[in-house]
Amino acid sequence: MLYIIGLGLGDERDITLRGLEAVKKCETLYMEAYTSLLCFGLSTDGLSTLEKLYGKPIIIADREMVEEKVDNILSEARGSDVAFLVVGDPFGATTHTDLVVRAKTLGVDVKVVHNASVMNAIGICGLQLYRYGETVSIPFFTETWRPDSFYEKIQRNRNLGLHTLCLLDIRVKEPTLESLCRGRKQYEPPRFMTINTAIEQLLEVEQKHGESAYGEDTACVGIARLGSEDQMIVAGTMRQLLMVDFGKPLHCLVMVGQTHPVEDEMLEFYKIRSENSEHKGNGIS
Amino acid sequence: MLYIIGLGLGDERDITLRGLEAVKKCETLYMEAYTSLLCFGLSTDGLSTLEKLYGKPIIIADREMVEEKVDNILSEARGSDVAFLVVGDPFGATTHTDLVVRAKTLGVDVKVVHNASVMNAIGICGLQLYRYGETVSIPFFTETWRPDSFYEKIQRNRNLGLHTLCLLDIRVKEPTLESLCRGRKQYEPPRFMTINTAIEQLLEVEQKHGESAYGEDTACVGIARLGSEDQMIVAGTMRQLLMVDFGKPLHCLVMVGQTHPVEDEMLEFYKIRSENSEHKGNGIS
Numbered sequence: 001m002l003y004i005i006g007l008g009l010g011d012e013r014d015i016t017l018r019g020l021e022a023v024k025k026c027e028t029l030y031m032e033a034y035t036s037l038l039c040f041g042l043s044t045d046g047l048s049t050l051e052k053l054y055g056k057p058i059i060i061a062d063r064e065m066v067e068e069k070v071d072n073i074l075s076e077a078r079g080s081d082v083a084f085l086v087v088g089d090p091f092g093a094t095t096h097t098d099l100v101v102r103a104k105t106l107g108v109d110v111k112v113v114h115n116a117s118v119m120n121a122i123g124i125c126g127l128q129l130y131r132y133g134e135t136v137s138i139p140f141f142t143e144t145w146r147p148d149s150f151y152e153k154i155q156r157n158r159n160l161g162l163h164t165l166c167l168l169d170i171r172v173k174e175p176t177l178e179s180l181c182r183g184r185k186q187y188e189p190p191r192f193m194t195i196n197t198a199i200e201q202l203l204e205v206e207q208k209h210g211e212s213a214y215g216e217d218t219a220c221v222g223i224a225r226l227g228s229e230d231q232m233i234v235a236g237t238m239r240q241l242l243m244v245d246f247g248k249p250l251h252c253l254v255m256v257g258q259t260h261p262v263e264d265e266m267l268e269f270y271k272i273r274s275e276n277s278e279h280k281g282n283g284i285s
Numbered sequence: 286m287l288y289i290i291g292l293g294l295g296d297e298r299d300i301t302l303r304g305l306e307a308v309k310k311c312e313t314l315y316m317e318a319y320t321s322l323l324c325f326g327l328s329t330d331g332l333s334t335l336e337k338l339y340g341k342p343i344i345i346a347d348r349e350m351v352e353e354k355v356d357n358i359l360s361e362a363r364g365s366d367v368a369f370l371v372v373g374d375p376f377g378a379t380t381h382t383d384l385v386v387r388a389k390t391l392g393v394d395v396k397v398v399h400n401a402s403v404m405n406a407i408g409i410c411g412l413q414l415y416r417y418g419e420t421v422s423i424p425f426f427t428e429t430w431r432p433d434s435f436y437e438k439i440q441r442n443r444n445l446g447l448h449t450l451c452l453l454d455i456r457v458k459e460p461t462l463e464s465l466c467r468g469r470k471q472y473e474p475p476r477f478m479t480i481n482t483a484i485e486q487l488l489e490v491e492q493k494h495g496e497s498a499y500g501e502d503t504a505c506v507g508i509a510r511l512g513s514e515d516q517m518i519v520a521g522t523m524r525q526l527l528m529v530d531f532g533k534p535l536h537c538l539v540m541v542g543q544t545h546p547v548e549d550e551m552l553e554f555y556k557i558r559s560e561n562s563e564h565k566g567n568g569i570s
Contacts, residue, residue, distance in 0.1 A: 008399065013303040
């Protein structure tokens, strides 16, 4: 049996009892490398928090390993219980559909243990989940690669009065230019997009298109470390949020559509109070 | 402190360790009546499964009680730790934003414990969450009340190639007509909409509008008891799903938009195999 177990968003205590039961039963535990790094703030040492809780070692599987060795993992799961641990929900923002399809094709049974993901936990900002349009991803721009297909999607959502969740780029295990030239694998340090960078890129794209889909005065909510003890949620215009230091990853951004009164009341708690963009705690965590 | 704790979708073991910690710390536990009835299949007896796990009694709060006594609950939360238990995520399909707003207005601090909700767990059907448009709700039609504002939303989603999650009506504690006349409170038994009823209503509305937003051959996925051990997921046309008995609540329905190959592969596992709409287990649970 292959268990795909969602770990939630914050720390090791966000696993469900059902998930922990499965983990205890499994002979081998795999976990995606970048999830442990970016979401749980774990280093090689830090991993032991999870391992202590689970009572067994975890094999860190980076993207290459998952791609290269998935058949080994799956044939292992044919004869024993194997768990694949993922941050958030197994089918949240990062999808594991492909893993399920490959497992099923090989005749391996799959059990999914759900958990919170950004796609529903984002509800804490006060905007109703059923009033969101299509989710967009904002990729890191480079000198030569500045894709902006998100612009049209945001425009459509906003024309319909819908909110837009913007997922921000994460780059892990990107080969360095040098390593590509020399044929030896060396990697750039992991990068995650800040809310500030996302807003800069969004405004650049608006300027290019010039169709006023949104602008500096558009209401947004910036969310950092959603679901963690030190999560930070700030509502304000794009211009205001540009000045806020949201701190450590992960970040995401919501562009606010038409609001209902209860949504406005909730946003009020998260609003920037003063001109210098200072933001005090709001007693919701 | 007011804790709003998501319980997940399946059974008592879907609470997170963080949620259980909070429950153990709280002096009083409230839980919405209809959630315990419909999602966890609990009767007054059954509740003891949760109470045993939590080590303390739970006060069942029906909708009236929440509305009438919310200020009592909140003033209690000012001096002690009080938990409000909700199925799914606190900000999932059923929103508790209003409760948070009232708490904050009274100066009560709020802590939210996230969990899976239909809004992300639906990902198990294989359709990518970021490819969903606006979510719609399908209300029970009566002789005289047949609202169909969902039609336009579905049409829009489908024109954009997006999937549509249809949340199906739940009626609990509806006063009987007799009780309304006599001024004494008596209630109809709880009702939940089946996938079959939803499809019948959807097709009726399509016939009325006649704009071919969808039809009997439109691909859908019916999901019953999402996240439970006995969940049932069947992919097929509206015509095919009309013939399927999905069993006990809760049900929901996804209308499939344009699909990517990995989405198709996943749907394949859930497809009805034979003409008589028989559906075998698919080894994903």
